[in-house]
Amino acid sequence: MARGIKDKVAIVGMGCSSFGERWDCGAEELMVEAFEEALADAGIDRSQIEAAWFGTAFEKVHVGVSGLPMATTLRLSGIPITRVENMCATGTEALRGAAYAVASGAVDIAMAMGVEKLKDTGYGGLPAGSKGPFPDLWVPNGSAPGNFAQLATAYSAKHGISSADVKQAMAHVSWKSHQNGAKNEKAHLRKAVTMETIMDAPMIAEPLGLFDCCGVSDGSACAIVTTPEIAKAMGKTDIVTIKALQLCLSDGTEASFNSWDGSHFATTRIASKKAYEEAGIKNPREEISMLEVHDCFSITELVTMEDLYISEEGGAVKDILDGFYDADGGIPCQIDGGLKCFGHPIGASGLRMAYEMYLQLQGKAGERQLKDPRIGLTHNLGGAPHNNVAAVAVIGRLD
Amino acid sequence: MTHNVGITAFGAYLPKLRLDRASIAASHAWAMPGLKGQGKGERTMADWDEDSITMAVEAARDCLQDTDRSTITGAQLASTTLPFADRLNVGVVAAGLNLGRNITSMDVSGSQRAGTSGLIAALRGSGDGVMLFMVADTRKAAPASINEFQFGHGAAALTLGVDGVIANFLGSNTVTADFVDHFRGSGQDEDYGWEQRWIRDEGYMKIIPEVVSGLLDSTGVGAGDIDHFVMPCTIGRVPAGVTKALGIKPEAIRDTMAANVGDTGAAHAILMLAHALEDAKPGEKILLVQFGQGADALLFEVTDAITSLPKRPGVSGAIARGRTEKEYMKYLSFQDQVKIDFGMRAEVDNKTALTTEYRKKDMITGFMGGQCSQCGTVQYPRTLYCVNPNCKAHETQEPISFADTPAAVMSYTADWLSYSPSPPYYYGQVQFENGGRVMMGFTDIDPDDIAVGKSLKMVFRIKDFDKQRGYRRYFWKAAPAS
Numbered sequence: 001m002a003r004g005i006k007d008k009v010a011i012v013g014m015g016c017s018s019f020g021e022r023w024d025c026g027a028e029e030l031m032v033e034a035f036e037e038a039l040a041d042a043g044i045d046r047s048q049i050e051a052a053w054f055g056t057a058f059e060k061v062h063v064g065v066s067g068l069p070m071a072t073t074l075r076l077s078g079i080p081i082t083r084v085e086n087m088c089a090t091g092t093e094a095l096r097g098a099a100y101a102v103a104s105g106a107v108d109i110a111m112a113m114g115v116e117k118l119k120d121t122g123y124g125g126l127p128a129g130s131k132g133p134f135p136d137l138w139v140p141n142g143s144a145p146g147n148f149a150q151l152a153t154a155y156s157a158k159h160g161i162s163s164a165d166v167k168q169a170m171a172h173v174s175w176k177s178h179q180n181g182a183k184n185e186k187a188h189l190r191k192a193v194t195m196e197t198i199m200d201a202p203m204i205a206e207p208l209g210l211f212d213c214c215g216v217s218d219g220s221a222c223a224i225v226t227t228p229e230i231a232k233a234m235g236k237t238d239i240v241t242i243k244a245l246q247l248c249l250s251d252g253t254e255a256s257f258n259s260w261d262g263s264h265f266a267t268t269r270i271a272s273k274k275a276y277e278e279a280g281i282k283n284p285r286e287e288i289s290m291l292e293v294h295d296c297f298s299i300t301e302l303v304t305m306e307d308l309y310i311s312e313e314g315g316a317v318k319d320i321l322d323g324f325y326d327a328d329g330g331i332p333c334q335i336d337g338g339l340k341c342f343g344h345p346i347g348a349s350g351l352r353m354a355y356e357m358y359l360q361l362q363g364k365a366g367e368r369q370l371k372d373p374r375i376g377l378t379h380n381l382g383g384a385p386h387n388n389v390a391a392v393a394v395i396g397r398l399d
Numbered sequence: 400m401t402h403n404v405g406i407t408a409f410g411a412y413l414p415k416l417r418l419d420r421a422s423i424a425a426s427h428a429w430a431m432p433g434l435k436g437q438g439k440g441e442r443t444m445a446d447w448d449e450d451s452i453t454m455a456v457e458a459a460r461d462c463l464q465d466t467d468r469s470t471i472t473g474a475q476l477a478s479t480t481l482p483f484a485d486r487l488n489v490g491v492v493a494a495g496l497n498l499g500r501n502i503t504s505m506d507v508s509g510s511q512r513a514g515t516s517g518l519i520a521a522l523r524g525s526g527d528g529v530m531l532f533m534v535a536d537t538r539k540a541a542p543a544s545i546n547e548f549q550f551g552h553g554a555a556a557l558t559l560g561v562d563g564v565i566a567n568f569l570g571s572n573t574v575t576a577d578f579v580d581h582f583r584g585s586g587q588d589e590d591y592g593w594e595q596r597w598i599r600d601e602g603y604m605k606i607i608p609e610v611v612s613g614l615l616d617s618t619g620v621g622a623g624d625i626d627h628f629v630m631p632c633t634i635g636r637v638p639a640g641v642t643k644a645l646g647i648k649p650e651a652i653r654d655t656m657a658a659n660v661g662d663t664g665a666a667h668a669i670l671m672l673a674h675a676l677e678d679a680k681p682g683e684k685i686l687l688v689q690f691g692q693g694a695d696a697l698l699f700e701v702t703d704a705i706t707s708l709p710k711r712p713g714v715s716g717a718i719a720r721g722r723t724e725k726e727y728m729k730y731l732s733f734q735d736q737v738k739i740d741f742g743m744r745a746e747v748d749n750k751t752a753l754t755t756e757y758r759k760k761d762m763i764t765g766f767m768g769g770q771c772s773q774c775g776t777v778q779y780p781r782t783l784y785c786v787n788p789n790c791k792a793h794e795t796q797e798p799i800s801f802a803d804t805p806a807a808v809m810s811y812t813a814d815w816l817s818y819s820p821s822p823p824y825y826y827g828q829v830q831f832e833n834g835g836r837v838m839m840g841f842t843d844i845d846p847d848d849i850a851v852g853k854s855l856k857m858v859f860r861i862k863d864f865d866k867q868r869g870y871r872r873y874f875w876k877a878a879p880a881s
Contacts, residue, residue, distance in 0.1 A: 128744045133752035137763045138874045140826035140840040146814030154810040157851040205814040256778045256786040262810040
């Protein structure tokens with residue numbers, strides 16, 4: 001029986017660039033911004049990094065293919081660098097590569113970085129393009145909001161909750177993230193908005209309005225990992241370790257078999273169960289201190305609260321409206337603003353979530369610092385509700 | 400009874416959209432207030448994802464109903480608006496209908512007589528087989544022209560054969576005369592026409608009596624015996640004048656459907672014929688006439704078998720399913736006569752991998768999914784391993800058609816971000832009654848009448864245009880079942 005990686009990997013340095021419309025920066029500047037912060041935080045020299053994972057999803061619109069852009073930009077000499085891409089879950093995938101390298105004993109110190117430079121495309125939202133020669137022949141040329149919007153219609157139908165009530169809860173999700181993001185100096189969107197503004201926003205893909213959709217941003221995030229023993233030897237205190245790191249991909253069941261109802265993420269449910277098992281979490285609603293979930297759209301966050309087994313099935317609307325996930329609620333969610341306001345540079349997002357957990361667990365989150373968090377969960381998702389990659393990580397203090 | 404060739408079934412298709420002619424006139428009133436008189440009634444208008452190929456498929460489906468498609472031995476498509484100048488257009492239709500490879504196939508074009516001349520040739524050459532003969536036209540008209548008001552878009556289909564004939568073919572006659580009432584040069588989008596009075600006096604009034612008289616003489620049928628006079632014509636009083644000159648009774652003149660359909664070009668004679676067959680009685684004689692660089696005339700006699708032909712929506716059903724469209728700019732944009740700035744998402748390169756398209760032809764054009772021979776799971780697309788998580792059997796999927804399977808909305812959205820020539824872009828997860836499910840585009844959606852659980856039917860449509868290369872790809876879409 002596999003034992004997992006609980007407490008086998010410590011995060012000893014992290015960096016995150018400011019997210020946003022970084023008109024003055026290319027991917028290279030963003031990468032260096034996160035890298036410098038992470039190196040300084042870890043207190044190591046780049047020559048101590050023995051292997052690296054480089055995550056980017058839309059490489060064609062900025063750095064190009066392979067691990068070379070990382071090797072040359074950061075001048076990482078003579079080490080293996082692997083480029084990974086798993087749609088919007090790319091950042092967590094990069095972290096997984098680095099963590100597994102350390103856990104296996106293959107290397108002592110590894111690095112994961114994610115970057116995306118989206119604002120060189122001219123698009124608002126993600127750029128459109130071919131899905132491949134066969135899908136192009138039959139798959140709708142839909143957008144991310146169009147795919148995720150369907151969660152709302154299916155969720156309403158399944159639970160008999162009116163679309164108006166679901167929309168209200170969705171608006172609260174975004175309202176809360178704007179409240180939080182306003183306190184984050186690295187966030188893309190730093191303005192609190194009213195419920196009225198959210199509810200009255202122009203429609204993007206029914207029922208998702210403009211404020212139900214996250215920002216599309218430029219940004220980069222970076223993690224340096226090692227073993228807890230080496231971390232201690234480096235003189236680190238308040239050590240943060242990875243408790244679980246799980247990934248689950250759709251196998252076509254949701255898209256082509258008839259067992260899925262369209263209202264939830266089958267993959268998130270599997271990944272979170274495995275993560276709780278790996279981390280030894282019995283009751284997530286009681287044991288988890290904070291969440292950073294993949295709120296690409298408000299409805300995604302809403303149903304994810306159930307898929308992580310924190311809200312009861314059909315109960316997320318009530319929990320959200322009760323403020324359970326607000327900054328002063330039972331389990332604060334998106335305390336850094338989330339994808340909604342911190343922003344969503346695709347390849348960086350999973351690492352940005354880990355960055356917030358890392359700061360919070362060390363008491364370094366400044367104005368938005370939560371009181372004594374012990375365990376954080378990140379949920380990073382790529383694709384569409386019917387066909388996706390779900391990544392769940394549990395990050396906590398080393399007891 | 401002799402083995403006489405004739406029509407064995409008919410079908411029709413009209414786009415759901417009906418352009419309000421008053422809206423056309425209102426849009427042009429600034430320059431041409433005199434067009435106000437043309438602003439009466441409606442004309443059919445192809446949606447952005449419809450063309451002569453897609454409409455032919457739908458007319459054929461209406462015609463074939465439950466007919467065993469393996470009995471079809473040939474397919475022909477007549478049109479002056481074939482999407483491809485060099486690629487067998489009826490080949491796309493045949494693949495859409497899953498007619499198989501062992502059929503003859505031919506496109507017919509070149510004049511308004513493509514439909515009737517093609518029909519004569521098909522009737523004379525069909526032998527003992529069953530010919531699927533289709534007509535479709537989606538003519539463009541110059542903005543503010545009379546044609547813009549008078550044209551319509553539509554399609555019709557007939558099966559021809561010797562078994563189960565509902566209308567015996569008694570004979571035909573053709574006059575060929577290079578009378579250029581109008582023309583459309585190769586590569587031109589729109590017609591250029593000459594003065595209507597000349598067309599009436601020197602064209603219709605002389606050529607039609609000539610071609611009909613010849614046919615009546617050769618068949619020995621009297622003009623007074625004609626029960627249905629089917630002749631497309633947009634010039635007022637011409638049908639009355641022609642029939643009077645020939646001695647055909649005025650009540651035989653069939654409605655040209657000018658008020659609510661418009662003139663569907665090379666499709667129109669056959670569309671009117673299908674309309675006539677809807678209420679024709681055994682023993683009645685139908686005279687089918689088409690003008691165009693001469694004229695064709697065909698004579699049919701309705702048989703007893705017409706009473707046992709299974710009911711179909713036909714022309715009346717197609718007329719009834721219309722939805723009034725008052726947005727003239729939408730029509731212009733669909734016709735590519737105005738360039739709307741749809742933003743960067745409209746710039747995506749839709750180059751088609753022809754290799755992939757050929758390998759997947761039955762799945763894409765024919766909408767054939769797979770059914771696992773071990774667990775019975777129906778799935779789309781057809782894959783190497785069964786999608787049932789409890790099965791996953793290897794290479795067990797037998798082709799199964801999704802085209803005629805009832806379905807319902809499982810989830811949907813109206814997407815204002817993605818590019819669609821007709822925003823918002825409706826799409827969603829479709830659950831089929833056979834157990835399969837597919838994420839697919841929707842069409843013909845009424846924004847006030849879409850909900851989870853709504854019944855859907857499948858229709859053959861254009862998926863994407865590759866304007867850079869002049870290609871277009873076709874797939875199936877989900878439309879409201881009623």
